[in-house]
Structure formats: C-alpha cells, structure tokens
Amino acid sequence: MSAPSIDAPRSPQGGRRTSQRSNFELYSWLFMRISGLVLVFLVLGHLFIMNILDGGVQRINFAFVAGRWASPFWQSWDLLMLWLAMLHGTNGMRTIINDYAERDQTRFWLKMLLYVSAAFIILLGTLVIFTFDPNIG
C-alpha cells in the first residue's frame, strides 16, 4: 500500500521473541520492592537526621561527617544505603530506558552509560566510606 499510515510506537510487527527462560525480570522486580522497603528506613532516617534534627543541614561540615563515620554503625548504614539506593535507582532507570528508548541501538548505549556510571559511583562511594581518614588535612 502506498497510502501513508501512522506508525504506532514500537509495535511488535515482527512478533516478539519468546521467553529466554530466565527469572531475571522476576528477581529484579522483587529486588525493587525489597530494597524499597529497606530504603524507607535508611533514606528517610538519613534525611531526618541530616536535614531536620537539631539544626539540619546548617550543622553539617567536615567535622560532623568525621564524627559520624567514626562509628561502624553509621558506616554500615551509609554503605548499605549507598548500595541499595544505587542498585534500586539503576534498576529503575533501566526500566525507564527500556520504556522510552525507541531503537535497540539507543537502548543499548544508554544502558551501558547507566551501568558504567552507576558502577563508578558505587565504587567511589564505598571507597570513601571505607578509606575515610578523619585526620586528613
């Protein structure tokens, strides 16, 4: 037919590939929920302490951080929060890319960019928490 037609967004013209027999999507879906539950405490707690408890952001400075990370409790809190939030956020971003990137190529490269930068941030953050030296400077 030569008549023009309106294209539907990424309609499955060629038929979709059938299942790859993996539970990846299932686990990733579950992970979003479980990590979300844990993050409620970690992130909301973090925000509460940092932003609202006596003086909020005004009292934060190097010394404050140094004091906090002297305690293994806060160290593990922040570490867990970092990992979970980043994995959760990255996985969420992956979904969003899957939704909106129209071409397979675009989708692939966007995801690569996402994974690389996420890995970088996670490693950097971990490094900072572990190797933090309060006596620097």
Add this chain to the structure above:
Amino acid sequence: MQTHTFDVIIVGAGGAGMRAALESSSRARTAVLTKLYPTRSHTGAAQGGMCAALANVEEDNWEWHTFDTIKGGDYLVDQDAAEIMCKEAIDAVLDLEKMGLPFNRTPEGRIDQRRFGGHTRNHGEAAVRRACYAADRTGHMILQTLYQNCIKAGVEFYNEFYVLDIILNEDSGQPVAAGAVAYELATGEIHIFRAKSVVFATGGYGKVWKTTSNAHTLTGDGMGIVWRKGLPLEDMEFYQFHPTGLAGLGVLLTEGARGEGGILRNASGERFMERYAPTIKDLAPRDMVARAMVQEVREGRGAGPNKDYVYLDLTHLPAEQVEAKLPDITEFARTYLGVDPINELVPVFPTAHYAMGGVPTNVHTEVLRDNEHVVPGLYAAGEVACVSVHGANRLGTNSLLDINVFGRRAGIAAAEYANSVELAELPNDPQGATIALVEGLRSGAGSERVAALRKDMQETMDMNAQVYRTEATLKQALSDVQELKARYKNVSVQDKGTRYNTDLIEAIELGFLLDLAEVTVVSALERKESRGGHAREDYPNRDDVNFMRHTMAYKAEDVSGEDYVRLDYKPVTVTRYEPMERKY
C-alpha cells in the same frame, strides 16, 4: 486480485462457523472467512443458556426435549432433525465443557441447569431445568471457548473478509460448490477462494427490523448470497420476536430472567401470563408471550407515558441471585434505561430476534437446491440455515444447541466430502458479478442514502410485519419494500476509497436486507394461517390441512425480466409426534 485454494472454506466465525472449523481443520485444509473478528460475532450476545437433557439437577431425557422442541415449533419442525439435535445435545454440552467452557456448577460440581421457556418435564407437565448456562453470558463463553480452541488447533482465519458471492460450477447441469468471492475490508481487494466444500455459517438478518436484539452486522449476507444464486430460502415468514427486549431499544433481556423466577406484569401490576398460559405462565414459548404482551398493550393495559410496554419484575428475587445469575442484563437495564432491576420494574417489549427460516439443508447440513436435491459441496449451519429444527418458533436455548450440533456436523461432512472429490473447475469470470457490484456502488453517483433507505425499511417492517400481521399490513410492507428496492438502485456511497470502506459495505448489506425483507413478506402473505412466530390476525388459527408444510421461496424472473419471489412448498417430516393443539 488474489486466488487462494483450500479444501474447505467456512464463511462465518460465530458459534456455528468455529464449531465447524474445529472439526474440519483436523481433517482437511480449512480456512475461515469472516467479516468480523471471530470474537465479535453475535453468538457472543447470547445470554440465557444451551439446553441438553443432562439430568444433572432433575429427571430429564432427550425424548422429552425432542417433544418440547417439536411442540414449541408448532409442529412445523422436521422431527428427524429435532431428534438428532436433542440426542446429540448432551455430547455437545459435554464437549464444550471439555474444551474449557466455564459453566455454572451445582453444589456437587456438575454443570448447573435452569428453567427456560417451553422446556418441560414429561411432555408438558411442568417446567424442567434443562438449560446449561454460564451466568447470563452463555453465548459469550461459547464464542470465547470456541475461538480459544481454534487458536489451539491452529485454525486459519481471514478476518474482515466479506464474502459477497459463492462460486458454483454448473458444468454438469447441476450446481456444484467451487469456492467463494471475498472483499478484503482493509484493502478493498477482491479475493477468490477456491475450495471443494463451502460452509455457510453467517448468522441471521435481524437488521431488517428496527427494534431488534441483533447486531448491526446481522444483515443476512449468507442468505442473500444463496438467494441471488437462485437457490431457495425456507420458511422465511417465521421470524421470532423475543418478548423481553428493553423497551424502545431492543437490547435483549434473557428469558433466563424468567427462568430464574422473573414475572411479566402489565400497567396495573397483574401477572397477565396466567391468563394466556395457565400451566407454565411466564415460561410459555416466546411467540405466545410476545403476542400476549402486544395484546396487553393493545387493550390499553400497557405501562409508561405512551402505554406501549409492559414490565419485567425481578424485584421479588433475592438481590444476590439477580447479581450472580443475571449480572449482564442487570447492567444493561442500568446503563441503557437507568432502571435498577433489583428494586425497579424493567420496561420491556418484543424485539426482533431470531430467524427460524433460512437456507434449507438436510440433517447432514447439505444445502438443498429444491425439495430433494442437494448442492454438492455446499453446506450451511447455524442461524443462516433451516434444517428445520425450530419449525415455526424456536425454543429458547435451542439455537446455541443448533449451532454446536449442526456446526459440528457441517465441519465433519464438509471435510469428508472434500477428501473424496477433486477441486471443481472455476467457471468463467467468477469474480465478475462481485466486481460489478462493488464498483457499481463505489462509482455510482446516486442520490439515495443508505441510512435513509435502511431506516424506512426497518420502520415499515416494524409497523407491518412484526408480531401480528394481516393481509393489509403485509401488502403495505411489500409495496414499501419494493419501492425501497427501486430507490436502492439509485443509492450513493460517499466513501470512494479502497481502504476500510465501511460505507460501501453498508450499501451492499442493505441490498441483502431488502431482498430478505421482500422474501419474508411475500412468504408471510401466502401463509394464510397463524402458527408459531407467524401470527395472522385475519387467519387466527393454525391450519394443518393447508399449511402443514414448509415454504420454499425462489428468486425468479417473469416474462418481462423483472425479478419476483416464487413460492413452493415442502412437506414436514413427521416421525412420531402427531400435531396436536398447542396449550401450556
């Protein structure tokens, strides 16, 4: 133009078509051509149930069912066919269950059954629970289940292909099926489907009337195509008007509502059916109930501002029962009339519903070309066909049964025949007539509008050829229809495009409707008696001496080349039930 070749083609993907396809596709190369996506077929609108003497809830047997069918059909039923249907009914229901149909269940987990009009215990003693059902969505479940099983079986569908002609080879002096011509809605292209057998399962033609329970697409294409080929149509004067359509709209409320205990009342609240059918009252056969309702209105006992309807009363039934067993019709009343059946009376009036007549076939579903001879390779099943198991009036639930029993038979017969013969040669220019029809309409510069002609036809049919008829009204209808046919020659199609030209299709469909309206009226004029769905006020009694016979209508040409309807008659097959008075 494209040409396709199959062993069997089935025209129509309603209950009858898909039941046939399930049988045929496992035996021969089969294609289903349908103008609608299969799940849009009107079988899906059927509500109440499908009868079979399963005896799951009370004593019953297929012989009683046969008797009820014959008596309900006012003895115009071919009794051998009715026997077959009622006997095979049990397996038909069980087959559907095995295919996955979600029937309602008894406490023991068996298929539940309920009462339905005209179905009785021991030859009319009392109403019997015989209708197997899935809430008030039985047809929906049947259609879905059959489609699902067609997917499972890998049946090949050509969706939105309008069959506009059959191809008959007449080389040997008698017509033999050779295929069909179809119009593809998406592209406007004409396709030729060659096949050894052709099964017609195109459903009814309720759109001849204005107030109807039928879908917009029930335009009698199959009957019209066969008719134009010079093949007969049987018993077209017998059309069923279902008592309980939503007043003014025609949307159906199943007889199952009365099966569950619903009562018809007139304006003063009287249960008037007690006067017309003292034994089974509201569960009398449809023709009787419809006439009673019209009678009440005529005698001034109708309700509403125009006193032109009666009430269906469900208010005395427990709300849970209504919600659970009649959920859809409850919603229809709420949506379309703003009436809540739980605590309000529902305005109802008869609505054009079902064609008892149609393409004559024998019990093997082979299409007849006269009283005795069949057209080899041509089959018909479902509402388009007239076997005749419904005679002058179909009992509720017997149609879903009909489409399953005879749909199955058609599928098997068509495939077996296809496997035993060679492909018939195509006649010259098999698509010529169809192209002329399509192009003639598309390029025509007429001034008449399809919608206007259709409206006029429907109005005259509602006025003059509905529940009650007389010589005068029928003559009026006939002259109106003939005038409309003349105007139709000048009809205009505004959409000149090729793709999805529904304007063109509606014009073609109107052509079939007008033909069928004429056949209906002419057949009705000549049947000077009252029987079943055909009630002549000028001849109020049944006349077994002169009219215990089927009408066979043929399209013929008179000396001046004008078309007219030629009538002939065919005897009724009687096996063991002698006609007697029909009292309930």
Add this chain to the structure above:
Amino acid sequence: MAAVVEETTVPETEVPVATDVTFRIRRFLPDVDTEPHWEDYTIALFPTDRVLTALEKIKGEVDGTLSFRRSCGHGICGSDAMRINGRNRLACKTLVKDLDTSKPITIEAIKGLEVEKDMIVDMEPFFAAYRQVLPFLIPEGHEPSRERLQSAEDRARFDDTTKCILCACCTTSCPVYWTDGQYFGPAAIVAAHRFIFDSRDAGFEQRLEVLNDKEGVWRCRTTFNCTDACPRGIEVTKAIQEVKRALIFRRV
C-alpha cells in the same frame, strides 16, 4: 411511519428533548490524508443516545466516509473501543447524558496500535499477544466420559476474567504499552489469568513461562488505567497482581 399519538394523551413528564451536541473527531482517511486532523460535527441527540448512535448518525446523514467498527451495539462484542473525551470507552456503552455536552466531545482512535482509518486501528498485534499466552484449556490426564467436576468456589475463582470481550480498551490505555508495544499488555494477561486460576487447567508451567518473559507481567507498573478503562468491570490490575504472585510463590 410511527403511530401518531394525540398530544393530550402524552403525560408531560419525561418527554425527552433532542439537543445539539458537538463531536470533535480525529479523522484520518488513508486514501486522501497524509496526517490526521480534527473535525467538528454537530447533531441533535437525546440524552439517552449512545455515542455509537451519534457516530452512526454522522456517518449516515453527514459524512459517509467516517469509519469505525461496531457490531452488537450493547457492549458485548468489543468492536468499538475508542478514546472518548480522552478516555478509552466503548462508544455503544457511553451515553450522551454521561458526558459534558457544553464542550465538544472528543473522539479519537485508541492509542498504541497503528491507525488505519479514523477510529479503525490494526488489531493484529493485540490478538497476537493474546494468542501467545496459550489462551485455552490445557487439561490433565485423559478425558472423562462426563463433565469434569468443579466446585462452585473453584468456578468463582476465575469468574472475573472470563468476562473479557477482547475490546483492547485496557491494553491501549496502558502507558507502558504506548511506549513499549512489545509488552503483552493487560488483556493478554487477563486471558492467561482466566486459565491459570481454572482448577481444571494444568498448563500453569507453560503459561507462566511466557508471562515471566521480559515483556510479560513484570512490565506492568500498576498504573490502573486498564482497570479504569475496562467496560466489563474486570479488575484487571488485580488479575495481573495475582499472576505476579503466582509466579513468585510457585517458582521462587
């Protein structure tokens, strides 16, 4: 041809009056148009008229090229899903009185499937997804001679999802489906649900295999547009949720 009723016999109450209603319809004729455009039509309608009646009237009396699918006319065949005032509905189940007629009523094709002409879209991808979830009974063991037994409770378990008429209102209201046409979509999942929770069915594993796919149930973000759109009142999101849980608790 209707019978003439004398003025005096008609009570004053409830005599409906026809009023002018404007429809703003998104037209696209593939034979002439390169792009869809909006067009207004004003016709007289009764409050109890269906939108489908209005479309029929416009087609019959004003512009025969207006194209849409329809069949049953009362919400049972699923032909006439379209976007009415921005929401997916069946034209035959939407009454004029339930819409705000002070503004034009907008009508356009459902979203996410290719528009072929006016309100007609290509339904093939929709049915293809349906076919992929194995929407048929996969029984276990050999056939019994009579019916398979099923308790009323077991029958009730999947009643809701048996009501589906495959109208596509749900799938084409789903934001995920709009952008990712590969997603099976709610209607297909509803079909799968109908069989997964049927006590007579033994195809659980096969069906779950399909739904566990990358484009299967996990794609659903519980936006509830499907549930809101379903003309049969099916709790679509709930059905999807039940399938998700079935996947997790039987396989994890």
Add this chain to the structure above:
Amino acid sequence: MATTTPVGTLYRGGEGMWTWVLHRVTGVAVFFFLFVHVLDTALVRVSPEAYDLVIATYKTPIVNLLEVGLVGAVLYHALNGLRVILVDFWSKGPRYQRQMTWTIAAVWLLVMVPGTYFMMIHTVEALFGSTP
C-alpha cells in the same frame, strides 16, 4: 511507513496513572541527586576545606529550598513505593488503591508541613535575623 507522529489529546488517566508519573519523575530526580551527592561527599577524601566549601552551598537559601524539594520527592517516592508494594502483595490492595493514594497524600502533607518549617527555619533566621 511512518510519516507523521500522532498528536492526540492527552490520555485522561486516573489517579493511578498520575501517581505513577510522579513516582517515575521523583525516582529519576532522586537518582540524579544521589549521583551528585556521592560525588560531593567524596570530597571528604580530598580535603576538609573542599568539602566544607561545597557543603556551604547547601546552606544557601536557594539550595535549601531545593533540599526541601528533594525531601518531598523522596518522601513521596517512598510512600507511593509502599503503596505499590501493598497493591502487589496485599490481595485487597488493588481494590483500595484509590484510598491508599489519598492516604499517602495526607501523610505527605502531614510530614512536609512541619518538615519544611524545620528545614527552612535556619534559612529564614539567617536571612531575616532570629526573632527575639
């Protein structure tokens, strides 16, 4: 084949659709903030001065306002996340999703009103001087 993009009206989804849109927007916003936040915190490894310098910007009124926005976004995302989890795992969840939506809206307001006060109080004091 594609010649034009369809420009129809906006789909008029219900609460469910809009809560999802917001969830997505807040999720993305928080994700990008987290990025920046890890980077700025990493400055503690560089020198206390560098860290304090960056942190000082957090204390400016404008960034403080953004800060409130962030907390609002995280809070909404968390609450709606809980709603989504309930929809997924509580069998009555889908039926009560609307009620849950209004509940989280109420909770969000209940937390954010005093929260904003506490977060902004210092800024307000710094800008206009503390009230005696």
